[in-house]
Amino acid sequence: MRYITIALSKGRLTELSIDLLEGAGLDCSELKSNSRKLILSDHKNKVRFFLAKPADVPVYVEYGAADIGIVGKDTLLEEGRDLYEVLNLGFAKCKMCVAGPKALEGCMDTVQISRVATKYPEIARMYFRRKRKESVEIIKLSGSVELAPLVGLSDVIVDLVETGRTLKENGLVVLDHIADISARMVVNRVSMKMENERITKLIQAIRAQLK
Amino acid sequence: MKKWNLYTPEGVQDILFTPCAFKRELESKIRNAFRLNGYMELETPTIEFYDVFAGDSGLMRQESMYKFCDSKGRLLVLRPDITVPVARIAATKLKDKDFPVKCFYIGNTFSFDELGGGKQNEFTQAGCEILGANSPEADAEVVAMAINTIKATGIEEFQIDIGQVDFFKGLMEESGLKKDEIEEVRELIDLKDFVGVEQVMDRHNVKTELKTLILDLPKLFGSKDILETINYNHIGKRAANALDNIKTILDILADRNLDKYVSIDLGMVQSMNYYTGIVFRGYTYGVGFPILSGGRYDTLVSKFGRNLGATGFSMGINMVMMALERQKKLSNPVKEGCFISYEEGARKKALEYCQKLIDKGIPAQIDFMLKGVDEGIEYAQRKGLSSFVYFYTDGSRKEISL
Numbered sequence: 001m002r003y004i005t006i007a008l009s010k011g012r013l014t015e016l017s018i019d020l021l022e023g024a025g026l027d028c029s030e031l032k033s034n035s036r037k038l039i040l041s042d043h044k045n046k047v048r049f050f051l052a053k054p055a056d057v058p059v060y061v062e063y064g065a066a067d068i069g070i071v072g073k074d075t076l077l078e079e080g081r082d083l084y085e086v087l088n089l090g091f092a093k094c095k096m097c098v099a100g101p102k103a104l105e106g107c108m109d110t111v112q113i114s115r116v117a118t119k120y121p122e123i124a125r126m127y128f129r130r131k132r133k134e135s136v137e138i139i140k141l142s143g144s145v146e147l148a149p150l151v152g153l154s155d156v157i158v159d160l161v162e163t164g165r166t167l168k169e170n171g172l173v174v175l176d177h178i179a180d181i182s183a184r185m186v187v188n189r190v191s192m193k194m195e196n197e198r199i200t201k202l203i204q205a206i207r208a209q210l211k
Numbered sequence: 212m213k214k215w216n217l218y219t220p221e222g223v224q225d226i227l228f229t230p231c232a233f234k235r236e237l238e239s240k241i242r243n244a245f246r247l248n249g250y251m252e253l254e255t256p257t258i259e260f261y262d263v264f265a266g267d268s269g270l271m272r273q274e275s276m277y278k279f280c281d282s283k284g285r286l287l288v289l290r291p292d293i294t295v296p297v298a299r300i301a302a303t304k305l306k307d308k309d310f311p312v313k314c315f316y317i318g319n320t321f322s323f324d325e326l327g328g329g330k331q332n333e334f335t336q337a338g339c340e341i342l343g344a345n346s347p348e349a350d351a352e353v354v355a356m357a358i359n360t361i362k363a364t365g366i367e368e369f370q371i372d373i374g375q376v377d378f379f380k381g382l383m384e385e386s387g388l389k390k391d392e393i394e395e396v397r398e399l400i401d402l403k404d405f406v407g408v409e410q411v412m413d414r415h416n417v418k419t420e421l422k423t424l425i426l427d428l429p430k431l432f433g434s435k436d437i438l439e440t441i442n443y444n445h446i447g448k449r450a451a452n453a454l455d456n457i458k459t460i461l462d463i464l465a466d467r468n469l470d471k472y473v474s475i476d477l478g479m480v481q482s483m484n485y486y487t488g489i490v491f492r493g494y495t496y497g498v499g500f501p502i503l504s505g506g507r508y509d510t511l512v513s514k515f516g517r518n519l520g521a522t523g524f525s526m527g528i529n530m531v532m533m534a535l536e537r538q539k540k541l542s543n544p545v546k547e548g549c550f551i552s553y554e555e556g557a558r559k560k561a562l563e564y565c566q567k568l569i570d571k572g573i574p575a576q577i578d579f580m581l582k583g584v585d586e587g588i589e590y591a592q593r594k595g596l597s598s599f600v601y602f603y604t605d606g607s608r609k610e611i612s613l
Contacts, residue, residue: 084402084403194495
């Protein structure tokens, strides 16, 4: 039997992903052992795991280097990879939003936005092109995006909003809601066909825990 | 300043000796398989007018084509595929009495798509088309040809998934969704995004049975038994016809003893928007992308002015090579050929001997460094030849097999 390879996102999704996989009957002890090894295995079930930066998980899965991946919807939207998105795992919930100064609240339909700061340039570009039919200048930042409108770098931001606290403390408000975000399970298109039985079984075992 | 003279552009590659020999061999196996099945080879130009691929429905994405101008300022492209040029030929060059036509091609195509995993910007496609035949028999013939072509390449474990775009289109007709919503649902189903499909359906008042079926579409793949699970009562005539069509094709494939390679995927609603009937893709281990894809495209030829049913597929040779490599099926090159060297004065004899071998069809090459027996043997070994012959001035010769 071939090994099925699962790519997990390093960071806040890791632990919850491991819980689900364990619940589905996989042996993740090697994965939890804090080893320096990059690829960890469950030899009994013929499954291998590795941890990767979230943005890389869809890449590994699209190219078939991993059969299955667990990754946030934000990353999937941003990367736009050709994958099967088979399960909404429901955790790490938040919203992708347009946010900006309170002055813009309620008048988004009348104002012209020209500059947007974000960690998600593709999502921002898509939203402004499709929904608002606007060509905007996108400024890519790596963190603390809320700062941008405060110091005049951009008019608005596109970012993940979990509780909205950071926005509030800095006098910003949500102006529009782009998408609901949560962790998702994705599968390579070829793997889904060639290893259909094993992968479907795993999907069902994970889905059963979500109820 | 010359800055790029040492490099090749992104997505194109030099193919050197061993892989090149392997690729040629692969192509000749494929060519042979097509010929044996009665397909005739054709060639189309590498460059075409942009309009051939653009059209109003946008057959190809504008940004994925290599574009340039001819001397009259008209927009040209490097062909992104060969099916569309074949459709152009079918509409403009062939006569009514020529049809049906079975043809095939092997050629390089170009597109600016994302690289990696075996994807290149210049890639070789081998494919075939049956023009002027509307029957499920013709569709089954093309699927069978796809299976035989994969077998000819040496890949043993593979699967062909068959879908029917009319099934989806029929369900959408019944559902009463708007055009842009249908496109949204199509994209979501293509991604097997169960959640997204549900969100769109919830916005509408679709009949429960139909809604359940549409929500299930991403899951409707596997063995042909799933076709039996669908209740004809709620799906409308168009979708029902599509199911019947797929069943007939499966029956024909079963008669050809090919049904074990085939499975169903009714959620296959790929973005190539020229398909009108069955669609199929071929998968194997070791590559993350399909190695071939095809289907029926009855409206494509009419875009060039002739009403003609057509069906076909194309296979990515580079993808197949990668699969063979990953599956460790790339055979080592066979040792063959003779290396001939000589002592001063024995040149004429050596040259005559070399020519004699070549005339007999045995690869042979003459030494032009003339550094003696030991270096001659070393050279022949390094080049993977099977024998070494050395001619002495006194007329004698020494033969060594390697």
